Amino acid sequence: MPDSALTVSRLSEPELLARIFPRLELPGHHAEATLLGPGDDAAIIAAPDGRTVISIDTQVQDQDFRLEWPNGYRTTGFDVGWKAAAQNLSDINAMGAAATSLVVSLTLPPDTPVAWVEDLADGLVAAVRELGAERCSVAGGDLGRGREISVTAAVIGTLDGGRPVLRSGAQPGDTVALAGTAGHAAAGLALLESDIPASKLSPAQQVFPSRQSRPRPPLAAGPAARQAGATAMMDISDGLLREGLRLATAGGVVVDLEPGALDALAAVLAPAAEILGTDAREWVLGGGEDHGLLATFPAGVQLPEGFAAIGSIQAPGRTDGPGVTIAGRPAGTRGWDHFAH
Amino acid sequence: MPDSALTVSRLSEPELLARIFPRLELPGHHAEATLLGPGDDAAIIAAPDGRTVISIDTQVQDQDFRLEWPNGYRTTGFDVGWKAAAQNLSDINAMGAAATSLVVSLTLPPDTPVAWVEDLADGLVAAVRELGAERCSVAGGDLGRGREISVTAAVIGTLDGGRPVLRSGAQPGDTVALAGTAGHAAAGLALLESDIPASKLSPAQQVFPSRQSRPRPPLAAGPAARQAGATAMMDISDGLLREGLRLATAGGVVVDLEPGALDALAAVLAPAAEILGTDAREWVLGGGEDHGLLATFPAGVQLPEGFAAIGSIQAPGRTDGPGVTIAGRPAGTRGWDHFAH
Numbered sequence: 001m002p003d004s005a006l007t008v009s010r011l012s013e014p015e016l017l018a019r020i021f022p023r024l025e026l027p028g029h030h031a032e033a034t035l036l037g038p039g040d041d042a043a044i045i046a047a048p049d050g051r052t053v054i055s056i057d058t059q060v061q062d063q064d065f066r067l068e069w070p071n072g073y074r075t076t077g078f079d080v081g082w083k084a085a086a087q088n089l090s091d092i093n094a095m096g097a098a099a100t101s102l103v104v105s106l107t108l109p110p111d112t113p114v115a116w117v118e119d120l121a122d123g124l125v126a127a128v129r130e131l132g133a134e135r136c137s138v139a140g141g142d143l144g145r146g147r148e149i150s151v152t153a154a155v156i157g158t159l160d161g162g163r164p165v166l167r168s169g170a171q172p173g174d175t176v177a178l179a180g181t182a183g184h185a186a187a188g189l190a191l192l193e194s195d196i197p198a199s200k201l202s203p204a205q206q207v208f209p210s211r212q213s214r215p216r217p218p219l220a221a222g223p224a225a226r227q228a229g230a231t232a233m234m235d236i237s238d239g240l241l242r243e244g245l246r247l248a249t250a251g252g253v254v255v256d257l258e259p260g261a262l263d264a265l266a267a268v269l270a271p272a273a274e275i276l277g278t279d280a281r282e283w284v285l286g287g288g289e290d291h292g293l294l295a296t297f298p299a300g301v302q303l304p305e306g307f308a309a310i311g312s313i314q315a316p317g318r319t320d321g322p323g324v325t326i327a328g329r330p331a332g333t334r335g336w337d338h339f340a341h
Numbered sequence: 342m343p344d345s346a347l348t349v350s351r352l353s354e355p356e357l358l359a360r361i362f363p364r365l366e367l368p369g370h371h372a373e374a375t376l377l378g379p380g381d382d383a384a385i386i387a388a389p390d391g392r393t394v395i396s397i398d399t400q401v402q403d404q405d406f407r408l409e410w411p412n413g414y415r416t417t418g419f420d421v422g423w424k425a426a427a428q429n430l431s432d433i434n435a436m437g438a439a440a441t442s443l444v445v446s447l448t449l450p451p452d453t454p455v456a457w458v459e460d461l462a463d464g465l466v467a468a469v470r471e472l473g474a475e476r477c478s479v480a481g482g483d484l485g486r487g488r489e490i491s492v493t494a495a496v497i498g499t500l501d502g503g504r505p506v507l508r509s510g511a512q513p514g515d516t517v518a519l520a521g522t523a524g525h526a527a528a529g530l531a532l533l534e535s536d537i538p539a540s541k542l543s544p545a546q547q548v549f550p551s552r553q554s555r556p557r558p559p560l561a562a563g564p565a566a567r568q569a570g571a572t573a574m575m576d577i578s579d580g581l582l583r584e585g586l587r588l589a590t591a592g593g594v595v596v597d598l599e600p601g602a603l604d605a606l607a608a609v610l611a612p613a614a615e616i617l618g619t620d621a622r623e624w625v626l627g628g629g630e631d632h633g634l635l636a637t638f639p640a641g642v643q644l645p646e647g648f649a650a651i652g653s654i655q656a657p658g659r660t661d662g663p664g665v666t667i668a669g670r671p672a673g674t675r676g677w678d679h680f681a682h
Contacts, residue, residue: 040508041396041432043395046393050391052393052497054385103495105397105493140396146402148487295586
């Protein structure tokens with residue numbers, strides 16, 4: 001039987017684990033936080049400042065990724081592993097923390113090729129390394145069977161003695177800043193769902209589907225923002241307007257965005273917008289899954305590397321409550337919701 | 342529309358979370374470990390001794406539970422929430438640690454009744470409280486959509502400055518002891534998969550299906566075993582023989598079980614074995630999911646409350662390697678494997 005035809009149903013759980021574990025090691029990586037790795041009932045991770053930051057997130061087949069997209073692209077195990085790691089690492093980043101460990105629970109249909117699962121392990125590890133989570137290792141996991149592929153990761157991290165940056169701390173007068181991109185994953189989703197095959201895309205267009213499959217959260221920016229005195233911060237996983245409204249509501253403030261800054265974010269998306277005949281501002285305002293960071297800083301603070309100013313925090317008016325405005329005018333909330341349509 | 346007909350597809354994610362979060366609070370519970378609870382990008386949990394013990398586990402519909410069993414029993418949301426908490430709390434217990442926090446990722450088909458999800462939250466919290474995880478709270482979670490119900494929990498815990506009890510530390514001469522039950526969940530599974538309706542079961546028989554749906558890991562026993570000097574310990578989630586073999590292999594020893602002790606464990610299962618015409622020893626040796634603890638203690642140590650001696654550790658013979666024996670004779674390994682059949 002060729003190796004490509006070997007499915008997980010033909011291996012015992014220990015046999016499958018024996019193929020995955022060696023791939024989860026990160027050679028040359030600083031894994032000193034891992035006091036006990038895979039193989040026992042639980043893992044043990046150092047928490048040097050006496051606190052653990054923890055988040056959990058799931059990727060489900062046909063919801064968070066499609067195995068085959070309308071434009072013909074086939075999602076690889078590498079993509080799914082990458083995205084599972086990136087999305088969870090981003091939540092830790094959004095607190096101003098650095099990830100120290102990741103545990104993964106994989107649910108696999110019996111006909112899943114073993115090679116696909118090995119590829120997933122490779123993608124997970126590649127994301128940890130290439131995104132710069134240099135103190136993070138994969139400390140453990142769980143394998144089970146199901147009708148659809150589902151990957152849940154929990155990531156823990158450390159604030160290194162610092163204070164967490166919450167969503168709720170924005171103050172009137174603060175500068176609103178963005179690290180990372182906005183709308184790239186949404187543009188990529190639109191291209192993947194189009195009938196334009198990847199081979200017809202220019203290199204400038206091809207970058208967008210790759211941001212949908214392998215998002216690149218700016219992992220250095222979270223701790224840098226904390227150290228620079230950020231007053232509030234969050235991951236923009238559900239789109240700039242929707243997440244901006246959450247930050248506004250949590251702080252009881254108005255997030256006012258500058259049209260010029262939004263135009264600059266939209267301009268980068270022109271290669272995708274033109275081929276699809278879309279207004280790129282819709283992607284900037286509504287598109288999620290780039291996993292950029294939205295943060296607020298006291299006026300006058302020099303923004304850390306990677307952040308660009310995109311607006312300011314205002315006190316809410318007497319009649320209007322917290323919300324998001326663009327140059328002072330109310331902005332409609334767009335984004336993505338798991339259940340409602 | 343009656344409340345029972347309300348499905349998750351009719352609520353937005355914030356609306357559904359607003360129904361779940363209040364149920365996850367544990368009134369009167371010592372939640373001082375939770376420094377930041379649900380509502381931000383990540384939670385923050387105290388790790389007073391500078392270490393975090395972490396484990397992750399998933400329950401999938403039709404794999405780990407059936408929504409409706411052959412005998413007519415319908416699995417409740419409460420059952421699924423309970424089992425998700427119990428199974429994860431057991432992994433922390435098996436290190437000799439106490440759980441401090443639980444985060445949950447729920448994947449739900451759109452037609453899942455909201456009441457079923459609320460019931461799941463209630464079951465999760467009930468297990469935490471009734472099993473005695475008094476320092477544990479639910480610190481956060483994630484909601485998503487899928488074709489089948491899937492519940493992943495990650496639990497973190499503390500060793501309170503103590504050493505972890507690993508699988509690998511058993512020494513020849515040690516006493517092998519069990520806390521909790523063996524085979525009860527397997528007997529329950531056999532009853533659920535039979536054609537005998539619950540109404541035809543005696544109270545003594547009904548306890549077994551309830552152990553399958555709502556396992557009761559002995560959460561006080563893990564830290565007590567650590568304090569008593571246990572040399573090795575693990576959760577028996579895949580059956581006594583299979584887990585015994587893992588402990589034997591990890592320590593390079595032979596786990597020798599006493600037939601009399603096994604008979605005593607089997608005798609308790611008689612009410613289920615008789616009605617089904619099964620040899621109860623099969624359940625004792627092969628049945629998983631009771632989440633009892635298998636531990637080894639130096640000879641002469643007084644076993645902590647809840648543990649009973651079931652055998653001893655022997656050095657491996659010159660020709661035979663590590664393994665499990667019953668009164669010195671090799672025991673066939675039975676248990677349950679996620680992929681192979």
